[in-house]
Amino acid sequence: ETGVTQTPRxxxxxxxxxxxxKCEQHLGHNAMYWYKQSAKKPLELMFVYNFKEQTENNxxxxxxxxxxxxxxxxxxxxHTLQPxxxxxxxxxxxxxxxxxxxxxxxxxxxxxVL
Amino acid sequence: xxxxxxxxxxxxxxxxxxQINCTYQTSGFNGLFWYQQHAGEAPTFLSYNVLDGLEExxxxxxxxxxxxxxxxxxxxxxxxxxxxxxxxxxxxxxxQLIWGAGTKLxxxx
Numbered sequence: 234e235t236g237v238t239q240t241p242r243x244x245x246x247x248x249x250x251x252x253x254x255k256c257e258q259h260l261g262h263n264a265m266y267w268y269k270q271s272a273k274k275p276l277e278l279m280f281v282y283n284f285k286e287q288t289e290n291n292x293x294x295x296x297x298x299x300x301x302x303x304x305x306x307x308x309x310x311x312h313t314l315q316p317x318x319x320x321x322x323x324x325x326x327x328x329x330x331x332x333x334x335x336x337x338x339x340x341x342x343x344x345x346v347l
Numbered sequence: 348x349x350x351x352x353x354x355x356x357x358x359x360x361x362x363x364x365x366q367i368n369c370t371y372q373t374s375g376f377n378g379l380f381w382y383q384q385h386a387g388e389a390p391t392f393l394s395y396n397v398l399d400g401l402e403e404x405x406x407x408x409x410x411x412x413x414x415x416x417x418x419x420x421x422x423x424x425x426x427x428x429x430x431x432x433x434x435x436x437x438x439x440x441x442x443q444l445i446w447g448a449g450t451k452l453x454x455x456x
Contacts, residue, residue, distance in 0.1 A: 235389055273449075335380075338389035
């Protein structure tokens, strides 16, 4: 238990569906991250939020839409996804925006797009 | 471009020692992380090196050579629970983490 929770743990959706992934951290951290993890590939940083403000968007397609209502919660809204978007989506948090701060990860959401 | 290289898979025997290497080419360097990830679980922090040398933490040690762009994670007295993927990540000049694809470590009795 790392103090970062994610729901759902597993999600299967069609290409026309709309769904949302939720992340919550109980560590009092100020920075939160979304990563995509595909088999045998490096972690891909998608979005970074610091004090609820988005500070990083790594050329992520607009079918992924993040939302950070407060420092403890982070959402990833999904719509009209493609099969190649199937992956493990990991949320992480850290004390501050300094990347040398240790990141604490949630267990991930395993997403399958049919 | 920026690149992190680590072996895809390694196999070792319970009770033995294994060394997982990581080489990197990045624009700048602000430290190197090692994370452990068991199948289906979250990556968890193992170590952070920013200065050259060896950092020991129980059965795990991490070494860094900045001049060679090289690090290794050393696991001693291997246990079955050490079967996992080990991820190497480097913080570049923009303080962005560049990740390796991970090394899957298989421990055999």
